[in-house]
Structures are given as structure tokens and as C-alpha cells.
Amino acid sequence: MAVFEPAKYIEAEIKEYEGHPLINALPRINSPKDTAELIRRIPVVSPEEVALPAYIRRHAMLRIMDGFLYPTRAHLQLEQTISSMIRQGYLSRNIANKSYQETLNRTEKLIDDSRNAGNEALVSSVIGCSGAGKSTAVEAVLSGYSQVIMHSSFQHIQIVWLKVECPYDASVKSLCINFFRALDEALDNNGLYEKQYVKPRANAEMLLGDFARIAALHSIGLLVIDEIQHLERSRSSNVSDRILRFFVQLTNTIKLPILFVGTPKAYELFSPSMRSARRASQFGSINWNRFNTTDKSGKGxxxxxxxxxxxxxxxxxxxxxxxxxxxxxxxxxxxxxxxxxxxxxxxxxxxxxxxxxxxxxxxxxxxxxxxxxxxxxxxxxxxxxxxxxxxxxxxxxxxxxxxxxxxxxxxxxxxxNAMPDGNNEYDCPDQTKLSKLVNMLEQAGIGEDIAPSVAEQALLERPDATLFQLLAHINNLQESEPAPSVKEKKKVVKLEPKYVENDLRLMRSNQSGNYETMKSEGVILKLSDYL
Structure with a gap:
């Protein structure tokens, strides 16, 4: 059973936010310092762990992979963008007003009213190469918000954010399935929405209509579509264009902000399908670049x-x-x-x-x-x-x-016991162990084109060995190499024919010819005797 965060309303920080329960239940707007403290994740390296055996320390080192995130200016920009998008999207969705129900009713016309997407789409994007930390950064920023808030006085469940991965096959049905699953996971309702709406006979329009209605029902503050570049796979069938138009209509109809996250391939989608580049960057499209080595601040x-x-x-x-x-x-x-x-x-x-x-x-x-x-x-x-x-x-x-x-x-x-004592010659003071081994191999007759590869492989297999032990190891490998087998020619056994009495094979004659020989032996039948 899910336990939702009860709404705790704070005093509005600006006039526009006054009297908006969905906004006032959010945490206070972060300063850059607050954001840095929120995002910053530095694993702890304790002296006690350093003293542990190596095979145990290796487990502690996994924190480098799982728990390290250093905030940069791009992270601060991302947090400000998400903060603004959520609050601006809620401005026209005030659950304290009677007009809120009218907004819910308008979602029924979402699919039919597709001719004019409007110019007020609450859309932004984070684009960068895979591995640059986009998704991790987005998740770190979203962690500062309770995902589900219960407004008891309004009998309303608010979902502040929902992250959905764009399906690999870029189909409408798969996208809707991912949406309902993410929703079910956030609400911990045992797959209720997926069971209710994802049925064999449900077509794309039905699913998109349910998508829009449920998103409005739970006042989703921000919809994050990750791996948006997957839509590029369906460009030829116009499915990607249809999905992107749906997202723009979604923001226009229920004012649901959408953040696209993807690789540079996504740029090919936005321009033709979004009708205007600003639709993907109204809140500032963030180019999630690699780290650069240019020092613009004088602080590194x-x-x-x-x-x-x-x-x-x-x-x-x-x-x-x-x-x-x-x-x-x-x-x-x-x-x-x-x-x-x-x-x-x-x-x-x-x-x-x-x-x-x-x-x-x-x-x-x-x-x-x-x-x-x-x-x-x-x-x-x-x-x-x-x-x-x-x-x-x-x-x-x-x-x-x-x-x-x-x-x-x-x-x-x-x-x-298999651990080296640390006194091996892995790094020589004047010349590295690898370079020395390569030189020794070349002097021993190994070609200079393959000597580095042989040396690297030997070091990987015997990292604690001395140079001479490595040479012996390589030599043993060479000696143990099986020589290429030479296929022996099969001996052809000449068979002696077994002749029988009056065998035709013995009636061959080079002088009178085979016919005359067989005729004289009485083998050939004389037809004239029977006429």
C-alpha cells in the first residue's frame, strides 16, 4: 500500500503563486547553493576501509560508479529550468478553482483538435551524447521533489513528476504502456492503469486519449520523456510526427510541461515535427556538452x-x-x-x-x-x-x-595469498616495464608490429612477474602452441579384380576388336538363326 506525502503548504514566494495548492505544496525555490548541495554526491572513503584487504576494498570502490555526482553550471541551469516548468505549468491548473474541472473536460477533445498546435507549448529539451550524464542529472534534480503528494482537503492525488522512457520500437502503444507502467509504479497500485487501459482492442487514438485524461486527472507537474531519439526510427511511417504533435497538444490543452532528454539524433525530429525550433526550447534547450578544458573563470x-x-x-x-x-x-x-x-x-x-x-x-x-x-x-x-x-x-x-x-x-x-606484496617491478623508474619488455621482445626476434600486443597480454596475464619471468612466460606460450597439422594423403589401395568364368572383361582384344572376339566366343546372339 502506497503512503503518499501529505501536502504541506508554504507561503507563496511570488504573487502569481498565491492560492495555488499544487504550487504551494512544492518545496521552496532553490538557490544555486541549495541546488549544488542537493545534487552533490560524494562517496565517503574512510581510513578503516583503506586498511581492508584488496578484495574487500574493491567492493567499496563501486561507490565511484553508483554514488558520485559533481554539480556543474549545467546542473544549476537544469534545476532552474525544471523548477520553472513545473510551477508555470500549474498556474492554469488550480484545484481550488471551479475551472479546474473544465480543464479536465477539455482533454476529451485533445485528439480531435489537432490542426492547431498553438505557440505556447511548455516544452524544453536536454540534448547530449550518451554517457554525458543527462539522465542522471535529471533524476538528481527530480529527487528534490516528492513524487506523489496527497491533498486531503481536495481529495486529490498530485504527481509532481513522471519519467517515461521512449520505447525502442517508437510505437504509440509501447509509449502508452511505458506511461501507464510508470504511473502504476509511482502510485504503487499493482498495475491498475495498465490493466484497465492496455487491452488487445485498444487502438492508438484510444490509448493517447486515456494518456491525456489520466495525466490531467493526477495533475502531473512535469513529464520527462527519456531517450527521445528512439522516435527517429519511425520517421518514415510518420509515427514520430504523430507522437510529437500529441505532446504539443498535451501541453496546450492541459498545460503539462514536457522535458525531452536524448542524444543529438533528436535534433532531426524537432525541427520538422515541432513546426518551430522554439517549441523544443521555450524554457531554454540545454545542450549537455562534454566537459571542456577552457578556464573562463580563472578558477579552473x-x-x-x-x-x-x-x-x-x-x-x-x-x-x-x-x-x-x-x-x-x-x-x-x-x-x-x-x-x-x-x-x-x-x-x-x-x-x-x-x-x-x-x-x-x-x-x-x-x-x-x-x-x-x-x-x-x-x-x-x-x-x-x-x-x-x-x-x-x-x-x-x-x-x-x-x-x-x-x-x-x-x-x-x-x-x-595470491596477492603480490607490492614490491614487483610494475613501473620502472627510468623506463616503464612495458617499454622494456617490448624492447627485449624485439631483440629476441619478435616483430615490432606485434611486440607491444604480446607484451601487453603478458603483463595482463602475469602482472606480478619480473621481466625475465615474463619472457619465460611468453616463450612457454610459444612452445606450447600446437604446430599446424599437415593432412596426410590417404593411401589408395589398388584392388585386384575377381574374374569369373567367361568374364566379359577378359574378352578384350586390341587386334580383332572386341565385337569379333565376343562373336567368336559365342557370346553374341545371331538373330538370323531365329528369322
Missing amino acids: SDWDRFFAQLWKLQWFKSPQPLTEEVKTLFWDYSQGIAHVAVTLFYLCQTRAVTVGREVISRDLVGIVFNEELHMIKPMIRALQSGLDSEIQEYDDLEIPRASIVQSASVHSPLNE
Whole structure:
């Protein structure tokens, strides 16, 4: 049974908000400082955990993936946009007025009245490459609002926000199913709405009509449509255009603000279907860019501040100081994409404690990236090129979390006795271990084109071995390689024929010919004797 937050009304902060229960039940408008404190999520690294064995510390390191969010100017802009959209959308939906019921009645005409979408659509968008942290940021901002509020004096259940994922198949039915499921989850009503409205005979128009009516009934303050770029898949069938027109009509009819979240592919949808670019940016379309290294304030770039905070999350026994070289190195490999940088840092740290050398070196970062994040190497190379033609080829930089955790676990030692003592020669003072091993392999006759790959593989398999042990390991691998088998030619056994009496095969003659020979032997029948 769901327990809804009881409405607690505050004094209106501006005149327009006076006498609006749906607005006055919301928390106070945040200052930039309040927003930063709301969004900021920094995991705790306790001294007690640092003293734990490596195989336990690796579990604590998962907080880097799950619990780190550093607020930036883009987060502040997003919070202000969402705050304004929710409140502006509620201005014409006052449950204390009699006109509120009239607004509910107008939803019945929503689908029929599709010729004029109007110019007052309460729509905005957050567009950026996958992995940049858009959805995480939106969820962090929405966490500052109670999702469901009960207005007992009005017998009204208010849903402040609802986040719906655009279906992968971009169909109207799938979108409506996702909407009703999200609604059922928010209200904890055991799938009531999905069972009631999603039926085999329900067509698209019926579902969209129910969608609009239920959204108005529960006074949804903000509808977030995530992964909006999926609609691009149905452009040829005009389904995407129909859905986008429906959203605009929804905002015009019941004043429901809609926030689209997606990748740059979504830009191709907005211009033709929304009829005007401002329909996707009335509250300021937010381009969720990658971190940049430009210092405009004199206090360091966004990347500098972000990575400095991330770098503090070390479960090393002796924390490694941050250097410009390391900062630049991670920028090169992540190209300023937050999710990639966080993932790479987590994987490097788990690998370092696993092999017993608690240092994140240049070689380690390169090996981890090439081994664990090889699936996004083409995308990163495209970003490094700076060419729009190449960047547009790769729209998705998402890295599945399950594969990250599993990948980090592969290199875990079986037990504590298998852990190196930390005195191995992973990083040489004058020349890295990898470079030395490559040189030794080339001198031993390994081609310079494959020597680096062989050396990297050996280091991954035997990270605690010395250079000579690594050479022996590689040599053993070479010796154990099975030689390519040579197919033996099958011996053809010559069979001796078994002749019988009066065998025709023995009647062949090169002198008189086969016919004459067979005739003389009486084998050929004389037809003249029977005429």
C-alpha cells in the first residue's frame, strides 16, 4: 500500500503563486547553493576501509560508479529550468478553482483538435551524447521533489513528476504502456492503469486519449520523456510526427510541461515535427556538452574541478597525488565524457589494488582502456578527430554497468595469498616495464608490429612477474602452441579384380576388336538363326 506525502503548504514566494495548492505544496525555490548541495554526491572513503584487504576494498570502490555526482553550471541551469516548468505549468491548473474541472473536460477533445498546435507549448529539451550524464542529472534534480503528494482537503492525488522512457520500437502503444507502467509504479497500485487501459482492442487514438485524461486527472507537474531519439526510427511511417504533435497538444490543452532528454539524433525530429525550433526550447534547450578544458573563470575549467574531486576517491593505502599529466591523460581517453572518465578511473583503481601495485600509471590506464573499454575506442577516436562527419557516426557511448563490474572481477585473485606484496617491478623508474619488455621482445626476434600486443597480454596475464619471468612466460606460450597439422594423403589401395568364368572383361582384344572376339566366343546372339 502506497503512503503518499501529505501536502504541506508554504507561503507563496511570488504573487502569481498565491492560492495555488499544487504550487504551494512544492518545496521552496532553490538557490544555486541549495541546488549544488542537493545534487552533490560524494562517496565517503574512510581510513578503516583503506586498511581492508584488496578484495574487500574493491567492493567499496563501486561507490565511484553508483554514488558520485559533481554539480556543474549545467546542473544549476537544469534545476532552474525544471523548477520553472513545473510551477508555470500549474498556474492554469488550480484545484481550488471551479475551472479546474473544465480543464479536465477539455482533454476529451485533445485528439480531435489537432490542426492547431498553438505557440505556447511548455516544452524544453536536454540534448547530449550518451554517457554525458543527462539522465542522471535529471533524476538528481527530480529527487528534490516528492513524487506523489496527497491533498486531503481536495481529495486529490498530485504527481509532481513522471519519467517515461521512449520505447525502442517508437510505437504509440509501447509509449502508452511505458506511461501507464510508470504511473502504476509511482502510485504503487499493482498495475491498475495498465490493466484497465492496455487491452488487445485498444487502438492508438484510444490509448493517447486515456494518456491525456489520466495525466490531467493526477495533475502531473512535469513529464520527462527519456531517450527521445528512439522516435527517429519511425520517421518514415510518420509515427514520430504523430507522437510529437500529441505532446504539443498535451501541453496546450492541459498545460503539462514536457522535458525531452536524448542524444543529438533528436535534433532531426524537432525541427520538422515541432513546426518551430522554439517549441523544443521555450524554457531554454540545454545542450549537455562534454566537459571542456577552457578556464573562463580563472578558477579552473569544469574538467579540472570535476576530475580533482573524482581523483580524491582513492582506496589506496597511500593516496596518489593528482598531476597535470594524469589529468590530461584521462581527458585524452575520456574526451570529457563524465561516464567514461568515472568508469575508467574505477577500473584502473580496481586493477591497481588487484595486482598489488597501488599506482595509476600511464601504462596501466592505457592497458585498462584497451582491454576493458575497447567497445568505445572508435567513438573516442572520432571525438579526438574533432570531425563532425565522424562524430555523427557514433551516437551512443553508453557502457553497460554489468559488464564493467564483471570485467573488473575477472582480474581478482583467488585468495589473499595470491596477492603480490607490492614490491614487483610494475613501473620502472627510468623506463616503464612495458617499454622494456617490448624492447627485449624485439631483440629476441619478435616483430615490432606485434611486440607491444604480446607484451601487453603478458603483463595482463602475469602482472606480478619480473621481466625475465615474463619472457619465460611468453616463450612457454610459444612452445606450447600446437604446430599446424599437415593432412596426410590417404593411401589408395589398388584392388585386384575377381574374374569369373567367361568374364566379359577378359574378352578384350586390341587386334580383332572386341565385337569379333565376343562373336567368336559365342557370346553374341545371331538373330538370323531365329528369322
